[in-house]
Amino acid sequence: STVLQQMLRQLDTAFSKFFKGEAGYPKPKRRSRYRSFKYSPGQVKLDGNRIYLPGIGWMRFYNSRPIPTGFTIKSVTVRRKSRGWFVSIQIEDKSVPLPPVKTTDEINPNCVKGCDLGINKLVSTSDGETIANPSNTKNYKRQRRRLKLRQRAASRKQKGSNNRKESFSKVASLHERLANKRSAYHWEVAKKLTDGTDALVFEDLNIKGMKSRCKPKPNQDGGYVRNGQSAKRALNRLISEAAWGELVLKVEVVAGKSGIAIIKVNPKHTSVECPKCHHISADNRDGEKFLCTECGYHDDADVNGGVNIRNRGLKQLGIDPIQLPSVRSRSVAYGQGKLRPWK
Ligand SMILES: [Zn+2]
Structure with missing residues (x-):
């Protein structure tokens, strides 16, 4: 009932x-x-x-x-x-209440991490840590190819047949495996990020908006000219596979267990702003390098994004963003840190 x-x-x-x-x-x-x-x-x-x-x-x-x-x-x-x-x-268990979220007085500005979510690197923090994106590994690429083959095989089967049903269940099964692996990896990343911090700052991303289609470009003859949608589609797939939203949700769960605050900030210009003089220009960034055209401040571009996000988070908390010395980028990629790649 x-x-x-x-x-x-x-x-x-x-x-x-x-x-x-x-x-x-x-x-x-x-x-x-x-x-x-x-x-x-x-x-x-x-x-x-x-x-x-x-x-x-x-x-x-x-x-x-x-x-x-x-x-x-x-x-x-x-x-x-x-x-x-x-x-x-x-x-x-009602007898064990969740610890209260840390207040501004309890937060040590040195223990606040800004996390820049990305495609090449899943997360790069203001401390110079980078966490690899499993979508870039050989193993994942192999799985993706397998998925493509299974998908194609399944869609060639006769519609409505048991054969097709069986084939599609194999597609679904691989999707599920990938989702399970991603989820397990995200939990590990969440643990890693929350370790030794008082607050974590993330960008408040509009992921749906990022995945939107390119506007069609009509020409005079009633047809259309290329608008870059095919390249955008590849990027959209990478955005979906990175599953940033899912990762942030898991970080929130892990953080909630030890009272770590999660702050969301406006993502606008985080990758091109200079943290020293606040000069905003697309010229500040050249691939992996960040070099301010106004004051000459330089850093790794991803770390710089993390620093900007952290500073915005500190501002939101009412703490004056202190200029910490620039850190050399260290990576917690495969084989170096504790995070294990996918099998
Ligand atoms: Zn500058």
Whole structure:
């Protein structure tokens, strides 16, 4: 019965979103459109590697992580994914409250990191740390090629056939694997970034806007001239693969556990502004190098972006951005730091 109630609750949120103008009118959906259902607290029982799901009964499952003592089950979601059925158990321990977020007085300006999100380097911080983007590794490129091959093979199968269905499930399965790996890597990066900091500053990126299409350029004959969309499409794919939004969400979760503040700042001109004299010009940046055309200040371009972001974050906190000496860029790329590449 509660599973059915969940359905009504979902319908209710869909309608209230519609009335608020946040979403369109809810569409009727087939049963097959749904891939998950939820149980409310107090219904599901656990016993070692067995789980009791009301209406289904006792089932065996792989218990990936035992529930620590003191925690109670809040809700249970059963999900169908391409690689099988999964159950996620939300747990809560009310006796351990989250530490409060650090206030401005508790934040040491030296322990504030600005994080510049990018494509070539996933993150470059104001401390000169860089975190590699797994999309650039050989291994990832191989996976991407495999995905392309599977996608092509699947779309050549006859529509509506079981063969096609099976083929597409292989595509989905590879997508899922990549997503899992990305997620695991992001958690590691989140841990790395929050380590030893009081506050982290990120750009408040409009990722959807960044992925927008190029405007069509009409010519006199009623046709169109090239507008650079094919190059933009490649960039859009890289933006999607970097999944900055997902990374920031994970950083927020890890930071919340130790009261680290997360600050979002305006991203405008962070890569071309001089942190010393605040001169803004596209000429300041030449690829990997940053050289201010006004005062001659120079630094690694990515580190400079991080420094600008940190300074904006400090300003937002009401702390005067101090000019820390420029740091030599060190990388926490594969094999050097603790972060392991994808297998
Ligand atoms: Zn300058």
